[in-house]
Amino acid sequence: MDYDIAIIGLGPAGATLARLLKPGLKVLALDKKQQCGEEGFQKPCGGLLATDAQRSFVRFGVNLPTSVLADPQIFSVKTYDLQTRLIRNYQRTYVNINRHRFDLWLKTLIPASVDIRHDSLCRKITRRDDGLYHLRFTDSGTEQEAVVKYVVGADGANSMLRRMLYPDHEIRKYLSIQQWFVDKHPVPFYSCIFDNAVTDCYAWSMSKDGYFILGGAFAMKNGNQQFETLKTRLEPYSFTFGDVVKTEKCIVLCPSKMTDFRCGKDNVFLIGEAAGFISASSLEGISYAFDSAEILSKILNAEHAFPHRAYQKGTLKLRLKLFGKIVKAAILTSPLLRGLIMRSKISHVDMTTQK
Template sequence: MMDYDIAIIGLGPAGATLARLLNPNLKVIAFDKKQQTGEQGFQKPCGGLLATDSQRSFVRFNLNLPTSVLANPQIFSVKTFDLQTQIIRNYQRTYVNINRHQFDLWLKTLIPQTVDVRHDTLCKQMIKQDDGYQITFVENGIEQQVSARFVVGADGANSMIRRNLYPDHQIRKYLSIQQWFEDCHPVPFYSCIFDRAVTDCYSWSISKDGYFIIGGAFEMKNANQRFEQLKEKLIPYAFTFNKVLKTEKCVVLCPSKFSDFRCGKDNLFLIGEAAGFISASSLEGISYALDSAEILSKIFNANDATPNKTYHTRTLKLRIKLFSKMVKAAILTSPLLRKWIMKSKISHISVENQFGRQ
């Protein structure tokens, strides 16, 4: 007999949503590195913006965001900088500005009491058994073991489950770096920044609750140096950086081919970024975390006889959608194509702000 039917590793948006949606008759254990209060365990560089697809998921879930997770102000546009051509454009967007850490903690509070949640816990090892898996984890400094029939990796870019399942598969990775400052800009703003000399991915900034956040995704080699170079290049554009209040870093996946999406096998499953479900064009992953968790929950709740096969089939539309993001990323990160698009002023809204008339 297994101790649990399902073990979930990681309680970010993907893991917490899956844990919430599972039938209460299933015996579920969930592990999370974060504490339920405070900042311990959370170091994810994230602009903290809910895209339209994420908002649509909450409509399906019949959930409303509490004001405690909302950030001030709510910004309705993204200012796009092409530092190589010095072109600046302003585009309307319908993001919801949130405190990402508080958002994750709120999602955890929605998990029903029927789920055995272990906070501030580190999973160290997973060993296959005849009818399931044995998981070794450390909680309060004590090493423990449990067994489960199914194991779900919701543990992000450095997923232990993904590494065990696909040790030879290489997916493109960046080091995401984000710093927080006191916001001294006269008008809060959100920006998207492109500069091929700094990174072939992209960078961002956002005003949030009196802070100014600047971040970017950089090649692993010389990432810190490239990040500092980016900040220096932004100063002539009226970006203001004073004393660094906090620095966050983590590895982020950036799929570049269809085979980078991995769903799992042998009663092991991957959801969210652990599966490679993240947009190559914006590095947005919350919406795909919510969607993949919802898909897998329905499969488990139906007691599907072939859950791995069914999950792979039902995520096909999601994977095709993410593949289209790779095409979009290729266009956005191409200096020539990006220059043409931005010079055309398609969808650009002219405004007056601290950057002048644009």
């Protein structure tokens, strides 16, 4: 056995687990991103840290460096309902970040005892007759192999390990599309957009470092067309789009039932979005990546006799919380219920304009 644990993916979930595992464990960590810089793989993401993610930093005793922050920091979300033409403003305490720099910074917190392979890709995982796992992966273009006891899937929505463990399980997926433009709006803002004519999920926009980002989660089959339709439908609301600087796309999971949350089996564990731990109402996953990684780290550090049973039990509150987000999503994506909430003006903050 070459390693005790192999972690596939070093996003917020994988990097946090690698950081929290005790030094006595032999850990291999594979990550598609390069060690530094703007080249190579980057995770498409709006880049907002929700309050639950911020709370994790408090528990970890970790401070966020200014190098990962984006400009500006905005304290409200303008919510648009294109069915009713209602617009409301809600206070939010998101932290605006550069997601790629944030991910690279999380990797710098991993101790030197972890064997990190940057710019690497897991190609194949095979379970041997003795219960250990044989990994084939590329490391900067070179083929490598390793034998490990435990494998942890922190490889996101399109998780190789989730597909391997549960080939017949179907979970709701959306095509997430983001386009970046030079920001021409006189006042930077965040927005949350509901438009059941183009998606039964939601869309978003934000200002970031001089750019304006418009994104949304759309049906897999016609997502590109629906995204262009959304841009047209937003023009009457003073949304300004110029030339496209770049377009980003990725698959995003959206759980719809308790059985969509899969913790793993047979000495393979799933954390973060690979486990389905993502909010159905906001598609926020960083806080759940932190939480699931923390729970699993305690179990593996304790060398628990029945780690899968312990992980299943340890994530129960997390899964129940996420089920509540499924219920919330059903309410917010219903035009009738959403309209009633927005008309009530609950939590709405009136905007005053100073002359």
